[in-house]
Amino acid sequence: MEFYFPTELGEQLAFVAAAAAAVIGCFIMFAPGLTLRLLGLAPREGRPEGFGAVRSTGGLVTGFSGTALLLAQPTVYLAFGAAVALAAFARILSIMSDGGSTWRNLLLLVAEIALAAMPLAYVFGLT
Numbered sequence: 001m002e003f004y005f006p007t008e009l010g011e012q013l014a015f016v017a018a019a020a021a022a023v024i025g026c027f028i029m030f031a032p033g034l035t036l037r038l039l040g041l042a043p044r045e046g047r048p049e050g051f052g053a054v055r056s057t058g059g060l061v062t063g064f065s066g067t068a069l070l071l072a073q074p075t076v077y078l079a080f081g082a083a084v085a086l087a088a089f090a091r092i093l094s095i096m097s098d099g100g101s102t103w104r105n106l107l108l109l110v111a112e113i114a115l116a117a118m119p120l121a122y123v124f125g126l127t
Helices: 009-030 032-038 048-071 074-097 103-123
Strands: none
Touching (some): 009 032
């Protein structure tokens, strides 16, 4: 089995978005304490359940984006882009409802929109 890297620009963008999400997911999964500190969410008591929840979230992101990388199918890229777009929508809800208009939230929103736009643009033929 050989490594597949797309030849079209649109698919390359979708591939790069999935690869970036996989790297982010691995970081979250293997360094949950550092991730929480970077996000300003460090738990007060250092309870293992909190770290377990963060690790499982990182595993979910890594698994989904890794699947998109391995299968490299438009429908998988569509599901990946839709999931990240829904995460961006949830962050917008948080900014509007929870008073979460901080620079971290806004920066993460921009990153989520970019990660969602790349595979969705490929799937819908915009690139």
